Amino acid sequence: MTDRKIRVLVAKPGLDGHDRGAKTVASALRDYGMEVIYTGLHQTPEAIAEIAAQEDVDVVGLSILSGAHMTLFPRVREELVKRDMAHVVLTGGGIIPSDDMLELEKQGYAKLFGPGTHTEEIAKWIQAEMQRRFAAEARS
Amino acid sequence: MSEGLRIAERLLAGDRTALARLISWAENGDSRFRAAHAAFYGRVGRARRIGITGPPGAGKSTLVNELARVLRGQQKTVGILAVDPTSPISGGALLGDRIRMESRTLDPGVFIRSMASRESHGGLARAAVDACDAMDAFGFDVILLETVGVGQAEYDVVGAADSVLVVLCPGAGDGIQAMKAGLLEVADVLVVNKCDLDGADRLQNDLSEAVHVRFTKRAWTPPIVAVSAGKSFGVEELVQEVERHFAHLEAADLALSRRSKRVQHVENVVDERLHRLLWRDRGWRAHVERELARTVSPYEVAEGVLAELTARLSAGPSMSPVDRKVSTP
Ligand code: B12
Ligand SMILES: Nc1nc2c(ncn2[C@@H]2O[C@H](COP(=O)(O)OP(=O)(O)OP(=O)(O)O)[C@@H](O)[C@H]2O)c(=O)[nH]1
Ligand SMILES: [Mg+2]
Numbered sequence: 001m002t003d004r005k006i007r008v009l010v011a012k013p014g015l016d017g018h019d020r021g022a023k024t025v026a027s028a029l030r031d032y033g034m035e036v037i038y039t040g041l042h043q044t045p046e047a048i049a050e051i052a053a054q055e056d057v058d059v060v061g062l063s064i065l066s067g068a069h070m071t072l073f074p075r076v077r078e079e080l081v082k083r084d085m086a087h088v089v090l091t092g093g094g095i096i097p098s099d100d101m102l103e104l105e106k107q108g109y110a111k112l113f114g115p116g117t118h119t120e121e122i123a124k125w126i127q128a129e130m131q132r133r134f135a136a137e138a139r140s
Numbered sequence: 141m142s143e144g145l146r147i148a149e150r151l152l153a154g155d156r157t158a159l160a161r162l163i164s165w166a167e168n169g170d171s172r173f174r175a176a177h178a179a180f181y182g183r184v185g186r187a188r189r190i191g192i193t194g195p196p197g198a199g200k201s202t203l204v205n206e207l208a209r210v211l212r213g214q215q216k217t218v219g220i221l222a223v224d225p226t227s228p229i230s231g232g233a234l235l236g237d238r239i240r241m242e243s244r245t246l247d248p249g250v251f252i253r254s255m256a257s258r259e260s261h262g263g264l265a266r267a268a269v270d271a272c273d274a275m276d277a278f279g280f281d282v283i284l285l286e287t288v289g290v291g292q293a294e295y296d297v298v299g300a301a302d303s304v305l306v307v308l309c310p311g312a313g314d315g316i317q318a319m320k321a322g323l324l325e326v327a328d329v330l331v332v333n334k335c336d337l338d339g340a341d342r343l344q345n346d347l348s349e350a351v352h353v354r355f356t357k358r359a360w361t362p363p364i365v366a367v368s369a370g371k372s373f374g375v376e377e378l379v380q381e382v383e384r385h386f387a388h389l390e391a392a393d394l395a396l397s398r399r400s401k402r403v404q405h406v407e408n409v410v411d412e413r414l415h416r417l418l419w420r421d422r423g424w425r426a427h428v429e430r431e432l433a434r435t436v437s438p439y440e441v442a443e444g445v446l447a448e449l450t451a452r453l454s455a456g457p458s459m460s461p462v463d464r465k466v467s468t469p
Contacts, residue, residue: 003167003168003169003258004168005167005168005231005232005256005258007164026234027234029232030227030230030232030233030234031227031230031232032230032232033230033231033232034232035226035232035233035235035256036232036233036234036235037235037236037238037254038234038235038236038239039239040239040242046246047242047245047246050245050246051238051245051252053156053157053160054156054160054251054252054253055160055253055254056160056161056163056164083157084157
């Protein structure tokens with residue numbers, strides 16, 4: 001399918017008001033040819049999953065700098081699974097200690113990115129991940 | 141059963157995941173959408189389609205959210221399709237309309253989908269009508285269709301909606317600009333949004349003069365409604381005016397109006413497929429490049445292409461349209 005574009009939801013769960021990173025990543029992904037939906041601040045896990053489902057996105061990326069990631073990230077995943085969206089690529093970033101990153105990766109988050117990451121690295125990673133999935137879909 | 145048929149059944153059974161996936165297939169030109177569309181098309185036609193257009197920042201998304209609020213108050217279910225522009229350089233897009241519709245995210249009677257305009261230049265996306273059809277068959281009572289912020293010549297919404305709301309606001313991009321842009325002519329209802337701001341009265345007066353001059357010979361004169369979507373003011377009245385327009389359509393010939401829009405849609409589909417066939421899938425682009433390299437003028441090259449295409453079209457009987465009985469929904 002030549003027309004296929006990568007659709008990404010960039011979401012800010014919880015009460016965290018740091019949105020610079022989320023906006024930076026959202027516009028960078030746009031510049032790499034993706035279609036990006038940004039939720040705005042203060043979203044519940046339920047709302048994030050509902051938006052992901054209605055928009056049929058390929059990727060859900062969460063941004064948290066407040067320290068609440070260990071409760072919010074798993075909750076978002078749960079809500080996604082409830083809505084038959086377990087297949088999306090889960091990613092994210094913010095202030096997340098490396099131990100927590102490892103734990104979240106075990107729980108189904110494909111990869112998380114910390115402060116100072118080049119947005120190019122994030123975009124290229126998503127592209128590679130999606131290429132693998134599109135290829136797998138085409139084979140099946 | 142084919143995948144297309146299966147998903148059509150799920151759609152008709154009220155499965156929102158199926159609706160979301162069908163819209164993606166439509167956007168991606170996936171052949172499974174066409175199979176599904178044929179299967180659910182019998183159920184298309186019940187929803188009222190309201191187009192919301194106007195210059196960037198006029199308050200279209202905020203107004204869509206307000207319209208949804210009022211319609212939900214009337215127990216109507218609402219499907220929303222919001223189109224935002226694709227960047228011509230990267231091909232990507234930031235789809236920001238639904239940020240203004242946050243209060244409807246978890247409403248089970250509302251479904252919101254964002255769509256990038258991609259290769260379309262008419263203010264919508266190629267798949268917009270398909271997406272509306274899918275929402276219609278799903279069973280929404282009303283479909284709200286927001287265009288990208290339009291400038292001078294993006295009127296695709298006319299072919300996609302029963303009623304077109306043109307949203308303007310005081311200040312930037314003034315009423316005069318809208319008249320020049322011809323936006324006025326496609327309006328079924330004119331909305332002066334942000335009437336909480338200075339200049340709204342003047343805009344309303346300008347518009348009413350312009351309407352007076354231009355619409356004397358038409359059966360329907362667009363009413364001018366002042367609202368403040370931001371302050372939830374005047375939206376109930378606006379919904380009443382839209383109702384009135386729909387009643388006017390029904391009294392005239394709604395089926396006829398819709399059928400002529402369908403004809404336009406079919407033309408678009410054929411144009412697009414031909415375009416793709418010619419310039420993308422077959423080697424015509426390379427042919428044109430070679431010809432131009434021989435310093436043949438563009439018109440000569442074009443004549444050559446057309447002559448050859450015409451010859452091929454008339455060569456095989458399989459290329460001419462077959463006469464079939466068609467029933468219209
Ligand atoms: C700027 C800033 C603010 C600004 C925020 C402005 C804004 N609108 O964003 C202001 C001044 C408002 C602010 C306020 C606060 N802040 Co502050 N803030 C920062 C600071 C200095 C930089 C954050 C930033 O914008 N970075 C630039 C962006 C581009 O980077 P980024 O967000 O990290 O994003 C990158 C990656 O993380 C990743 N990424 C991020 N999101 C996503 C999403 C996806 C999908 C992907 C793939 C990748 C990804 O990619 C990005 C690009 O590299 C950080 C310190 C730091 N060095 O991070 C503290 C920091 C985040 N703040 C902190 C705190 C405590 C606060 C306050 C609570 C302070 C207070 N007591 O009032 C308030 C809370 C505000 C609120 N309502 O939540 C702490 C958080 C501590 C923690 N998590 O344990 C930090 C870490 C400072 C510190 N060392 O203590 N803050
Ligand atoms: N004062 C005032 N501001 C409003 C009103 N309605 C919308 N706005 C503001 O106008 C800005 C643009 O609103 P949107 O609803 O995003 O406008 P839009 O027409 O959808 O914009 P695009 O989709 O980008 O073309 C926002 O900052 C709104 O808060 C209103 O009635 N009064
Ligand atoms: Mg908008």
